[in-house]
Amino acid sequence: MSATSREDPVFAAVDLGATSGRVITGRVGPGELVLTEAHRFANVPVRLPDGLRWDVLALYQGMLDGLRAAARSGPVASVGIDTWAVDYGLLDADGSLLGMPFHYRDDRNGPAAAKVLAGVGARELYEVTGLQHLPFNTVFQLAAHRSTAQWGAARTLLLMPDLLVYWLTGTVGAEVTNASTTGLFDTRAGRWSDALIGGLGLERTLFPPLREPGSRAGTLLAQAADFTGLAPDTPVTTVASHDTASAVAAVPAREPGFAYVSCGTWSLAGLELDAPVLTEESRAANFTNERGVDGTVRYLRNIMGMWLLEECRRTWARGGHSPGLGALLADAARARPFAAVVDPDDPVFLAPGDMPSRIDSVLARTGQAVPDGPGGYVRCVLESLALAHRRTLRRAAALAGRELTHVHLVGGGSRNELLCRWTADATGLPVTAGPAEATALGNVLLQARAHGLVGDLGGLRRLVASTQELRHYAPRGDLSAWDRAAERLEAARG
Template sequence: MKKYIAVDIGASSGRLMAGGKQDGKIQLEEIYRFENEIKGENGSYFWSIEKLFNEIVNGLKVAKQEGIEECTLGIDTWGVDYALIDAKGNRIQEVYAYRDERTKTAIQDISKKVSLEKIYKKIGIQFLSFNTLFQLYVHDKEELAKTDKILLVPDYLYYRLSGILISEKTNASTTQLLNLETKEYDGELLKLIGVERAQFATLIEPGEVIGPILEPLRKQYDLPKCELICVASHDTASAVIGVPGVEEHFAYLCSGTWSLIGVENMIPIATQESFRKNFTNEWGAYGTYRFLKNIMGLWLIQEVRRTLGNKLSFAELVTEASKIKPFQFLIHCNEDCFLKPENMVLEVQNYCRNTGQSVPKTSGELARCIFDSLALTYRKILGEISSITGHPVDCLHIVGGGVQNELLCQLTADVVEIPVVAGPVESTALGNIVVQMISTGELRNLKEARNMIMDSFEIKTYQPAVITNLEEAYQRFNQLVSMDK
């Protein structure tokens, strides 16, 4: 069996997953896991990028010890954040984390120089204050002047392993700098933020072979012979590849720290309505576009749990939430106050208090507030997607860690009033690996890959049940969203 390794790194953890095809099914095994977190320093937030590189090396050492002598490898992480490299190939500074507050006013500042609608029409990416466009706009100009290459996080990790500079398209699209028409970095926006096209590497497609791990690195640490393959290096792009969607009009929900909900299109939609609703057209693998919206997802419950001292497991929080009457407490999940609060419990309570609602006090009430609000948000976004695309959604595929929250899966089916197909949990690693398998010829195409994923992993369907007070709760929720605009 050919061996493929997915390096899949999220905001709180990373892992190396080994996969391959056996007896007509995809096998997947975790071989190494490590922690990841944002570090505060002098009032700013950074990633420990060297730790991430070292952990990849450590994981490959374990792979060799477990008998993997030869493999291919792909890397996926979150989007938008970047490393600056000087002409000698050295990193100039620490990698800012997207939750850093330095870009708080960047959208408003740029809007004074160029119309946001004009930017959207060219780029088709939703406006989020932490997009690379805005990060580079506020970045120290002296550091940018010293920069030879700007590499997004997975591109930097590929570079450290191979010595080769790339700019992978699915992740590059999250910069809000790629022009939908020219398929290149937009010259006008680059000039606006004070950088040049030459400071970005050549754009490459998922599936292209990058090259082998540097031989001195392999020998020093006794690593497997490893060919690096460019996968869809934005984790959402890989997760969507891993969605076993076979229906004509399915939507997906990548449920993790963020909730990414949308549909897969062959052409971008950058209309006045999609601009007004702030939908994005992130580039996907094989000529697709991810027409979606970012929602603050399980980050909300993760931070509630942390604030409460991690005394209850996530499963216990779900159990406590199931005991609480639904729709008593609602929040607008994408409010800025929930992005990086010191105390998520207080933020949720203050929001409910300030909007004239009852205030959740217990862990169960707080969890119920978050789960109810997420499900109602999903309903709202799916309605907007149907309106903009012109066709209804037949079913919603949920993938990622949120699949394990059966209360939220059933609640989502009930609220959106269509079947919810939950699974697999490891869709991101699977999407990473199947691109490698297609690249090596072991799978023919994405359709075959998705059918094989459906046959290889546990998938559960939730049929919607009737909620008597749903419309009243949805009306109250929409009033909150309208108040916050």
């Protein structure tokens, strides 16, 4: 990575994930792109008597602390915010938050999803939204929320990044890549679906105007500027606020026909298209059509990603056994190949808890032996993820009528050499791993583009490819062992 000049503008990327938040500064110049972590803080959900909630006030304070740290690196040209999708806060008529936002893993969502689908059929919903059915989609969460006293006082709905932008600037809006994940967005028209919102008995006025990545949301309010030390006229730039959309924008692709896996807590595996795929086959395969940068479509499926491994590690740590990740991966590399495989998307894996025991229950149900020690569990998880990447990318290509030539694996999972190597082996395609900080890079570069420093999406990706550390994996040998494991898994899935 080349060193940049102190004269290059500094952009502050607020990047909030499911377990931690960060503020990262990026310097962008001609042929130059360098990130520096200014501040990191925990994201710890809180289980209240009425459900699992996000501690959004702690997240906001962590963001302010991070922006104050960023201000010490030099004048900040802009701030951009990305988070996970689907979750939201409700504001009352005075603009005050009505309670802590619910967490998408809260168990209230399943019954609410069934209630919505009883009124609006799954096929009709997909024809408008093109959205993968997940029980925590915003449209289903709202059905659960409507039974609360808060609902009657709600006047504005803001998705998580839009809520934080509102507290920084006082302006309301809905960034389009995140809005497209709600199940209330017309994917063809690129706007809120008035028909769906009205048909579900929701008030249209709850949903604020849409914003495109690259537009200015506003400038810092006085109290935010005072606390952080940033200039009062510092702009907050709308980036691709769904973290996956920012990550896909930073995929260092130089070739057409690429596939991507954005791998962190979730693995988001799919293709970048010019138009949505809304066939009945696509709906039955549970693929989603979400907005990307410049009107592109992220045609993908959510796969339960490194969540399985991290929950295993948390379970072992609670039991007093906490081997480091390096030791676990070394043990996994030595473990017997394909001793046990599971479907990462089995609903039993969704909620927090004792993941090794849940894996045991799935293996018992499918007639497989439990792994031998932590290394065996890790191998089971990583081989199962590689198989899920293979299955999802092949199906996406078939449904979209595309031929795959290359896989780009970005995000934190790109640091996991076993996962990258096994994804190449399982798919039979070359894999480029990295950048690990794809989301923050996409956030920074979309701010830089709004300031005229980066060109089109292709130019943005070329800058990533030429400045970031990437690793390349060629598929090894034939696919027969992976084919047999895939057949065994499909048989177990029924």
